[in-house]
Amino acid sequence: MFYSIRHVTRYRYDAPVRESVMQLYKQPKSDGAQRLQAFQVTTHPRATLQAYTDYLGNAVYHFDVPGAHNELVVEIEAAVEVHAQPAPPEWVDSSAWQVLGSSDVQAENFDMLRPHGLTQPSEALRDFLDERNLIKADDPMTSLRRLNRTIFDAFTYVQDETEVDSPIDVALKKRKGVCQDFAHIMLVVARGWGIPARYVSGYLYTKRDGGDRSAPDATHAWIEALVPGAGWVGFDPTNNVLAGERHIRVAIGRDYNDVPPARGVFKGPANSELAVAVTVTPAQAPRRRDDFLRVVRPMPKRAERPAAPSVHAQQQQQQ
């Protein structure tokens, strides 16, 4: 599948602000079953984009607007291809538990096995697990499938009941929430069972008539868990599905706060309003923005240049 993604974030301030500094986790990944074909960031006011790759391999863009401004708009457009993948196994061998307990797995996945930030175990979570009689099954895959369904069944998808960075107890008490809450809850349980699990920030091409609960005009979040024999498998507890061709991965982290789509600070005594528009539309083929390009002045030959990280290259191509 080819997708065309447009994601606009607009901040409005009720008084002029200055020295806005912002970072973005918005560039879809280009690995596994997913290929990033084109990516462009536009800001208003205009700013020079900088980029780096963080320690988890995510592309991070950042920029600053030094002068006074009352509005800041960040618009990204991306073209992504997602290949269909063979479905993960229904279950795996119960020996998978031993594999997960091995020191190699433990060492390689240190960060994804421990509570961190918004993924802290709590009394309310223990009560929830007791109430649902949710315990480890014979194998990790079966356990995770059950967990995915249980969260889906137990919670109602309601926006504005929780914040993107609410502790899991808020959703647990209300039995309401959105994708971030469900992902965080699933992470705590999976990690508690000794399964490496990571937060995934991204987009979902929603099919409301297909039973999706996610809001179509928003970013999405789900999790990936390491299942021996199957690799990292994506689970989407918001929609009770495994992540597949409709899930577009942008960033992975320990929790939401590791990879918020946008985070910024500014100076000035102002209140701010945030508006977001997200559209994910299927496309026949990637838009080839460079079709018309014709090289009129070839690059002069140069001595060896240090290899730039792919993100930098990407950014320079796009600007």
Added chain:
Amino acid sequence: MDPSKSAVRLTVVSNRARPGHDAPFAAYDLGLAHDEMFGQDGLPRSHAKDLYDTLCTLPVAELERRQQTCERSFLHQGITFTVYGDEQATEKIIPTDLLPRIVPGAEWDKLERGLKQRIVALNAFLKDVYNDGKILNDGVVPRDLVYGSKHYLRQMRGVSVPLDAYVNVCGTDIIRREDGTFVVLEDNLRVPSGVSYMLANREVAKRAFRDLYRGYGVRPIEHYGQELLATLKALAAGFRDEPRICLLTPGIFNSAYYEHAFLARQMGVELVEGRDLFVHDNVVYMRTTAGVKRVDVIYRRIDDDFIDPLAFRHDSALGVPGLMNAYRAGNVVVANALGTGVADDKAVYSYVPDIIRYYLNEEPLLDIVETYRCREPKALSHALENLDSLVVKAVGESGGYGMLVGPQASAAEREAFRAKLKSDPDNYIAQPTIQLSTAPCFVHGGVEARHVDLRPYILHGADTRLVPGALTRVALKRGSLVVNSSQGGGSKDTWVLP
């Protein structure tokens, strides 16, 4: 035999003040601890003899006068320290003691070699844990101790640090064991403070005992500011010949603000607060009265957490948004590097001898204090059973906060601590209570023994250097073993002999 000569000798012997008996040493307690002035026989050590003789001959009133001059000088210079956790977070003059503590040259040289070895190894450790993690893969230091530390900054993974020098200024706390050997109590690798007191103490002690100072040929330390400046400059050598350097302070409410201003003045660099700096297109700039100037090196005295609200604590109003980005891009040097706290964690401390062997293939020249890691069940039960004789410390804290000195705590305090220890053993280590050495201090109109430690400041960049001197911190309460200035300790000058 000439009777008059014999009489003179007798007079000298009988005039010799004995600790615990005669003025001005009448109240001088020679306890179990090593004493910096007196040997076990109650006689002054050879290096302390000149100081001892001076104290025996000077009238107490004169000592008092000199002590007051000292204190006035501190007050006039505004050498103060804020004590937190006090009812009214008060700014106090840091108490200074008149009498210099004397370290023989040979002892110092040995200590210096040990300190240099240590900082080189700790820098290698930091480079490793923020890059390949070999020492963790080899199982020399437990992975969770490093990755689980609240001071381990994932934002620093793979970031290249100029000259691989993470810790550029290190203040290592050294104590003397009962047998007189120096051992390391802790490393301060984040934003160690106190060096201004080292220099201020020198100024007053030099004046108070001018002849003695000259006679001893005390090694100079006054060039510390220039050494620091040279170290910072060398860090920018890769991209700037004449780098613009500034000292970043949290501001006037910080307990060490006096020191920040003092050091900036000594080095001739700008003293700035977060709001004076900004980042544009990955470059750090400073607002000055003469316009905007690019900054190349930041000697920062702000903790990691607060230095960049975009990267770390979002509620920090002290920092510079985007600084981490500029740093990662290599456009500015930050000294000390971010994330160094992972190596001065008190649990990592217990592994430093292994860390030295691992990276340098040498035996450690300096011992550490025997340490029980409460994360290990056997050590925990030992700690719980011996709370009354141990010192228990939270691994990530410093400045004497979050610790229990077993022998001096009340039963209630011990019980409260026992509960903390049980609920979060990973967070604690325990050590035997060491009788820090004692040194003569001028208190209550006499000379008394007080426990002291020693904090030299090691500079590390293109090379490793330290001025031959240190801050000697004093537990001014009789018998107390806590020397931290945040806990009401004082300080005195340290004379390193040739």
